[in-house]
Amino acid sequence: MKAALFVLLSVWVALSGAPAQAHALDPGYLELRQLAQNTWQVSWRKPDVTGRPMTIDAVLPESCTPARGPEPTSDGVAWVSVWVAECETGLGGNSVKIDGLETQRNDVLLRLQPLDAPTTTLRFTPDTVELEIPQQPTTFAVFTSYFRLGFEHILEGWDHLLFVSALFLLVRDKWRLVGAVTAFTVAHSITLAFATLGVLNVPGPPVEAVIALSIVFLALEILRRKDGQLRLSEQYPWIVCFCFGLLHGLGFAGALAEIGIPPQDVFAALLSFNLGVEAGQLLFIAALSAVLMAWRFMTPSGSGRLATYSIPVAGYAIGCVSIYWLIERVSGF
Known part of the structure; x- marks a missing residue:
């Protein structure tokens, strides 16, 4: 039967x-936490690929210094780099990009933590490697991003x-x-x-x-x-x-x-x-x-x-x- x-x-x-x-494929993770009006702490986790970091990189807007972080170090699960960026014009309305993601099968989650707005989560995919940071992020993005993550997780x-x-x-x-x-x-x-x-x-x-x-x-x-x-x-x-x-x-x-x-x-x-x-x-x-x-x-x-x-x-x-x-x-x- x-x-x-x-x-x-x-x-x-x-x-x-x-x-x-x-x-087999865990997503990357990028966290942007606002420390002051134009100051952001960046936490960037690259997936591990046979003992080496995946060939992708987070790139902040040109107004941010530095726009890229230092070389990552392994924490046993992923490759992590943390730095503080000064963004003269802020992040709202500017774009963040994940270089190299278009050649991978992974997604990258972006968690944005402003001082005066709710935390929100966005999602990079191989088809969408660049995202514009919203001026007024909402928590609805968290729901949609994590629903898709759970859906894909069970099917993989x-x-x-x-x-x-x-x-x-x-x-x-x-x-x-x-x-x-x-x-x-x-x-x-x-x-x-x-x-x-x-x-x-x-x-x-x-x-x-x-x-x-x-x-x-x-x-x-x-x-x-x-x-x-x-x-x-x-x-x-x-x-x-x-x-x-x-x-x-x-x-x-x-x-x-x-x-x-x-x-x-x-x-x-x-x-x-x-x-x-x-x-x-x-x-x-x-x-x-x-x-x-x-x-x-x-x-x-x-x-x-x-x-x-x-x-x-x-x-x-x-x-x-x-x-x-x-x-x-x-x-x-």
Whole structure:
């Protein structure tokens, strides 16, 4: 019945190449904090690319001195440079540019903190490498920027999507699947909020390793499944998904912590990021459902033996990738 998903997962495994990182491309981050009328503190974080800073650079308006910062230093996660710029005509109405971004796949977030206006967040993309600083920035930009960030984050997170795929293959009853997805959503929303607000502080590497382990567990459940005999994970999938959702929420929080959130717009950034994650997750589930419906339409009489073998093969494919991630992440402690 779900044989077509095997093809999808096979292509997925081939394209992913069992990536070492769950999220291969982290965004850059530029913060402009006003210290005085024409004085701004600049904090610039470049993503790390195989131990070297990505070949992009933040360029302030010509009226600012200096317009570029010093050589960055590594903090173990990204490459950071901090400097103070004097901007004679201010920043409002002038443009900030990210040199070299047009050749990359990353985005860059810009957080602007004026003294007499709300903090706002803008977004550079490979198609939009130059942005005009608004005269009166609003917090609405935070919501739209972080929603898109959450949406893209989930669609680029192979481990989170593989978990959802395994759940989709395992749980055949649609109402149990709805309950499981709801429990997963509630759980990762809780830990995402707690970790972002500083209530929880869990190291990232163990979290990423346990996330891989959660996918291994679902792969084993797929392989052990027998018709007419519901396993605990099938009878009460919301319990399993709630527990693992707590861990996946910590993974989302780790990504959000690397980017940073505006102190004055924590709620808006957290809510919009979480909504973006959910939108991406629902889109992915809808895509899987569309594949299944198309397969049923193309083979109305059933797929017979192909359906019998495709689910175990998909389970082995999911298991192999997740075990590779688990070993790699544990060895990287």
